[in-house]
Amino acid sequence: MSDEVNIHVEHLTRVEGHGDIFFNAKEGKVENVQWSVVEAPRFFEAMVRGKSYSSLQAITSRICGICSIGHSMSSLKASEAAMGVEISDQTKLLRRLGVHAENMQSHILHVGYLVSPDLFGVGSVFPLATTHKDAVLKIVGLHRLSNFMSDLICGRTIHPMRLTIGGFTMIPTIKELEDLKKRLIAAVEPTKEVAAIVLANADKLPDFKRETEYIALVTGKDYALYEGDIGSTDTDPVPPERYLEMTNEYVVPQSTAKYAKHSRDSFMTGALARFNINYEFLSPLAKEVAGMFGLKPICYNPYMNSVAQIVEFVDAIVDSIAIIDELLDTDMKYIRPKFEVRAGTGVGACEVPRGLLYHEYTINKMGNCVKANCIIPTNQNHGNIQHDFEAIAPTLVGKPEKEIELTLEMLVRAYDPCISCSTHYLNVRFR
Amino acid sequence: MSEEKLKFAFYWAASCGGCEIAVLDIDEKILDVAAAADILFWPVAMDFKYKDVEDMDDGFIDVCFFNGAIRNSEQKEMAHLLRRKSKVLVAFGSCAVTGGIPGLANMSDKKGVFETVYHENATIENPEGIVPEPSSQVSEGELTIPEFFDTVDTLDQTVEVDYYLPGCPPPTDLILTAVTAIIKGELPPKGSVIAPNKSVCDECRFERSEKSITAVKRIYEVEKIEDKCLLEQGIICLGSATRGGCGAVCMDANMPCTGCGGPTPNSLDQGGKMISALASILGLEGEDKMTDEEVDALMDQVVDPLGTLYKYGLPSALIKRKVMK
Numbered sequence: 001m002s003d004e005v006n007i008h009v010e011h012l013t014r015v016e017g018h019g020d021i022f023f024n025a026k027e028g029k030v031e032n033v034q035w036s037v038v039e040a041p042r043f044f045e046a047m048v049r050g051k052s053y054s055s056l057q058a059i060t061s062r063i064c065g066i067c068s069i070g071h072s073m074s075s076l077k078a079s080e081a082a083m084g085v086e087i088s089d090q091t092k093l094l095r096r097l098g099v100h101a102e103n104m105q106s107h108i109l110h111v112g113y114l115v116s117p118d119l120f121g122v123g124s125v126f127p128l129a130t131t132h133k134d135a136v137l138k139i140v141g142l143h144r145l146s147n148f149m150s151d152l153i154c155g156r157t158i159h160p161m162r163l164t165i166g167g168f169t170m171i172p173t174i175k176e177l178e179d180l181k182k183r184l185i186a187a188v189e190p191t192k193e194v195a196a197i198v199l200a201n202a203d204k205l206p207d208f209k210r211e212t213e214y215i216a217l218v219t220g221k222d223y224a225l226y227e228g229d230i231g232s233t234d235t236d237p238v239p240p241e242r243y244l245e246m247t248n249e250y251v252v253p254q255s256t257a258k259y260a261k262h263s264r265d266s267f268m269t270g271a272l273a274r275f276n277i278n279y280e281f282l283s284p285l286a287k288e289v290a291g292m293f294g295l296k297p298i299c300y301n302p303y304m305n306s307v308a309q310i311v312e313f314v315d316a317i318v319d320s321i322a323i324i325d326e327l328l329d330t331d332m333k334y335i336r337p338k339f340e341v342r343a344g345t346g347v348g349a350c351e352v353p354r355g356l357l358y359h360e361y362t363i364n365k366m367g368n369c370v371k372a373n374c375i376i377p378t379n380q381n382h383g384n385i386q387h388d389f390e391a392i393a394p395t396l397v398g399k400p401e402k403e404i405e406l407t408l409e410m411l412v413r414a415y416d417p418c419i420s421c422s423t424h425y426l427n428v429r430f431r
Numbered sequence: 432m433s434e435e436k437l438k439f440a441f442y443w444a445a446s447c448g449g450c451e452i453a454v455l456d457i458d459e460k461i462l463d464v465a466a467a468a469d470i471l472f473w474p475v476a477m478d479f480k481y482k483d484v485e486d487m488d489d490g491f492i493d494v495c496f497f498n499g500a501i502r503n504s505e506q507k508e509m510a511h512l513l514r515r516k517s518k519v520l521v522a523f524g525s526c527a528v529t530g531g532i533p534g535l536a537n538m539s540d541k542k543g544v545f546e547t548v549y550h551e552n553a554t555i556e557n558p559e560g561i562v563p564e565p566s567s568q569v570s571e572g573e574l575t576i577p578e579f580f581d582t583v584d585t586l587d588q589t590v591e592v593d594y595y596l597p598g599c600p601p602p603t604d605l606i607l608t609a610v611t612a613i614i615k616g617e618l619p620p621k622g623s624v625i626a627p628n629k630s631v632c633d634e635c636r637f638e639r640s641e642k643s644i645t646a647v648k649r650i651y652e653v654e655k656i657e658d659k660c661l662l663e664q665g666i667i668c669l670g671s672a673t674r675g676g677c678g679a680v681c682m683d684a685n686m687p688c689t690g691c692g693g694p695t696p697n698s699l700d701q702g703g704k705m706i707s708a709l710a711s712i713l714g715l716e717g718e719d720k721m722t723d724e725e726v727d728a729l730m731d732q733v734v735d736p737l738g739t740l741y742k743y744g745l746p747s748a749l750i751k752r753k754v755m756k
Contacts, residue, residue, distance in 0.1 A: 047535045052735055067453055129462050155686075159449060169656075
């Protein structure tokens with residue numbers, strides 16, 4: 001093929017933020033393939049300087065409206081670590097429910113609203129409302145359940161208010177938790193049906209493999225989300241305080257994006273990484289759903305991240321029911337958090353929908369934040385997306401432009417990049 | 432009858448994405464919206480390309496919901512482009528209406544922000560002092576990135592805005608009210624804020640007793656939240672200076688209002704109004720005999736006043752930004 005192929009997808013849509021794709025091939029060879037992000041930099045690390053410990057969660061929640069619960073969790077954990085604040089077992093259980101609620105909300109949104117149009121070959125979820133009304137209503141129903149759960153535990157789905165340092169400002173009643181449990185049980189069947197619908201169209205997910213490193217929290221006893229050490233498919237786990245060894249961010253002149261790497265040139269974090277590392281701790285039901293898709297660890301196909309999200313959705317339902325039972329077995333009681341303001345530095349690491357999220361704060365004796373660092377999953381994945389691009393691009397040369405474009409777009413979407421989170425990106429365009 | 436359908440568009444600038452998700456949170460009703468209006472583009476949920484917008488006739492879009500503040504040249508360009516292409520432009524959410532949390536960056540400037548993020552940050556190894564440049568040379572050619580501004584602006588400081596829908600994120604009920612009014616053609620006069628003409632206090636479950644306070648506390652320092660006005664318990668609550676429409680959801684969670692609804696109707700400056708509210712409620716016996724230093728010490732109890740009183744509205748406030756030398 002001697003034609004020159006130039007593809008420039010400006011503002012890739014159906015990812016949560018702005019991104020561009022560049023692809024050009026000449027005489028059958030890929031000359032350049034590039035994933036770049038146009039999202040406005042917002043520089044929260046600079047903005048929280050001098051802010052009181054009491055407003056750090058509310059401000060950093062606004063890094064991302066899609067995973068604001070996850071940012072709140074990492075933020076609170078960092079503040080608590082910095083000031084030496086202990087939390088109760090009850091608080092931990094409730095926070096784990098909050099993490100599940102957000103993962104469910106984000107995963108069903110991603111798979112149902114953002115990825116499924118690719119599988120059905122349409123531009124958005126709206127045409128599906130006519131052609132696959134039943135499926136869309138099931139997806140909407142699961143989305144509503146997830147939001148209901150977030151509202152109940154965290155006060156609100158977007159920018160939660162009940163989560164505070166040391167615990168909660170308010171907790172659900174026993175009756176509310178019992179009601180939630182009933183709704184979760186009722187959601188199992190529709191979830192399996194949604195999985196079956198995705199499965200029926202899963203042949204649209206390209207069969208592509210590239211070996212890479214996966215990083216996720218590990219506890220050695222459960223499917224770690226709220227807490228754990230930082231595990232890897234390449235190396236031994238390290239405690240969260242040593243997160244800098246795992247992220248190794250660096251700056252390049254032509255972009256404001258900070259890149260991350262660990263034992264190789266890049267790594268992946270997120271649902272597929274968690275699945276690959278913590279598979280053994282998934283519930284039997286979640287393993288059954290993974291089996292439907294033939295998904296087994298270690299899976300090196302990034303397109304399968306969306307399937308791992310479905311598996312996690314199922315597991316979140318099962319684990320949430322177990323957590324509610326545990327809460328109902330104990331004598332649930334509201335205790336208002338109490339602590340002393342103390343100077344210190346602390347790290348909060350939490351698994352959020354798109355992967356491992358770190359916040360680190362240094363708080364002075366007045367209770368003001370003097371230094372902050374936030375490392376966002378999408379930023380950690382950026383390098384891996386680029387390397388996947390470089391590996392898949394040669395296999396695409398000679399194919400119709402539309403197909404190349406869709407394959408690359410679907411790859412980016414599979415990572416579910418929340419570009420609004422990635423506070424350090426600017427646009428890069430070849431002209 | 433698809434030619435009679437309205438044409439909607441959604442766009443985001445400097446924001447967190449929560450506004451886009453808030454629209455999805457109207458759940459099944461989004462399908463009713465899709466039945467009454469063609470959604471031309473909506474970056475989080477639907478495919479569109481930049482060029483598609485450029486190719487549209489001026490005024491082609493009936494209503495554009497624009498969220499996010501304006502902080503770089505690309506966003507400014509998009510704001511102008513979408514203003515031209517839209518009959519009605521709605522500033523959607525706190526960032527577009529009053530500047531939002533990104534507007535807190537007006538306490539610094541480009542240089543200050545870049546120094547923190549690219550030099551001083553714990554994770555950064557940057558001995559050569561590299562910072563992003565609008566243009567740089569690489570082997571493939573010239574790379575350009577949008578120019579980063581010193582000051583974050585609101586949408587109506589950039590282009591003319593027809594309606595305002597505040598909130599971080601805007602409450603689902605208000606989104607439905609706005610969309611229904613548009614579909615029925617029952618919009619209020621241009622320039623209106625699509626939210627009730629009352630304060631958050633008017634919607635709050637707590638009782639007010641016009642009692643004065645002697646100390647300001649952070650929410651964490653209060654041992655027990657009593658069932659009464661949070662401000663009268665010494666907690667800074669911006670409810671009286673903030674427009675309602677949210678149903679006072681934060682107070683329902685035992686948290687004070689932090690002001691995301693923007694100023695109350697007929698009030699010029701949200702923080703200014705709150706300062707006056709604080710001045711009238713903060714009272715000590717014999718305060719008229721206190722020295723200036725003692726009064727200062729009393730007022731110093733308000734931690735980070737700029738960040739507290741203008742958390743979502745620094746760019747739209749009279750003070751707008753910190754003066755940088």
